Amino acid sequence: MKKWPLYTGLAIVAVIVAANSFFISREGEYRVVTRFGEFTRIHQSPGLHPKIPFVEKVAALPKYQKLYDSAPTPILTKDKKPILVDNYTVWRIEDPEKFLRTLKTVAYGESRIDAAVYNVVRRKLSETDYAEIISENTARGNLNEEVAKEVATAMADSNFGIRIVDVRIKRTDLPEENKQSVYNRMISDRQSIAASYLSEGDEESRKITAKADRDAQELKAQAESDAKKIVATGEQEAARIYNEAYGKDPEFYNMYRTLESYLTSFQGEPVIMLPIDSPYAKLLVGSK
Known part of the structure; x- marks a missing residue:
């Protein structure tokens, strides 16, 4: 019976020694073994590994990022x-x-x-x-x-x-104490840039409008010039046709011109004194 404490103590020591004779290496970590502060080996694979109890110490370091x-x-x-x-x-x-x-x-x-x-x-x-x-x-x-x-x-x-x-x-x-002043300065800068863009846009608009007006005036002047040329050409061609037509029968032309003058002269029913034998009155009285 006196030996039971001794056996119990030995068993406890044996358990402690056995527990300190192995260590577990887990996934995602290094197990570094040192002996009296000096590096001896590294275990990188997971599992159960032996060590010298009370002499070797084990440190765990992360392997992952x-x-x-x-x-x-x-x-x-x-x-x-x-x-x-x-x-x-x-x-x-x-x-x-x-x-x-x-x-x-x-x-x-x-x-x-x-x-x-x-x-x-x-x-x-x-x-x-x-x-x-x-x-x-x-x-x-x-x-x-x-x-x-x-x-x-x-x-x-x-x-x-x-x-x-x-x-x-x-x-x-x-920093909070600087934010508002910087924001205000940024707003002012953006407003200045916007005003500059608006000014440039207005100036460009005026240039485009002035050019459009100038082009319209030039087109209108050119159109009027072309119209006058066309009218002049038409009148010239009409005069030529009239001359050719009237040149074929001078007597008819004289009669036609006299009739036209009657339309002008007798507008408003005026009183006109003409000799009966006047050439101008011959057509009115029907004499030859």
């Missing part, structure tokens, strides 16, 4: 406008041994990433005007690419075992 969201940071642009910059970084541990030797923990690794991203973003934005930063079609796309490339190079040069996948600027907002 991680997203680090930086806190909004105030930065001055090239044209001295204060803005709040919010960005995120996609990264992963590429070399767990280097990472564990240099950074130890994920939290410290993210703090170093945050510092590198801040330095690059601050330098880039301080070289860029605010209007270019907020533009959707100009600087934003290139800026993200340049920042991601420089941060990736900085992390690689530091030998932290980290690979930067991407860095993106989510938003670039003005």
Whole structure:
């Protein structure tokens, strides 16, 4: 009976030793084994793995990509406008041994990433005007690419075992105390541009109207000139036809002209004194 406590103690020790002789590696993580603080091996595949109890220690590091969201940071642009910059970084541990030797923990690794991203973003934005930063079609796309490339190079040069996948600027907002003044200035600028467009439109309208009026006058003058030419040609042709016709019978022409003069002379029933033997009166009295 006196040996039962001894056996119980040995059993407990055996359980503790057995529990510390194995560890589980899960999907999506590295298991790094160290012995007295020195790196010995890495397990990347999931499963149950042995270790020396109380001598070897196991640290877990994420294998998959991680997203680090930086806190909004105030930065001055090239044209001295204060803005709040919010960005995120996609990264992963590429070399767990280097990472564990240099950074130890994920939290410290993210703090170093945050510092590198801040330095690059601050330098880039301080070289860029605010209007270019907020533009959707100009600087934003290139800026993200340049920042991601420089941060990736900085992390690689530091030998932290980290690979930067991407860095993106989510938003670039003005501080609340500056927004209204900037908005008012933007409204004023847009109104000035609109007024300029309206002035240019009015001037162009006047030019088009003046040209149309001038073209209409020219067309009308040309039409009148052509009409006069046509009338003159017609009258000339009519005179020619009359001359040909009257030249064939001069006596008939004289009679016709005399009858026409009667129509003019006797309008209004005037009293005309003519000798009876006057040539002009012969047709009226029917004498030969």
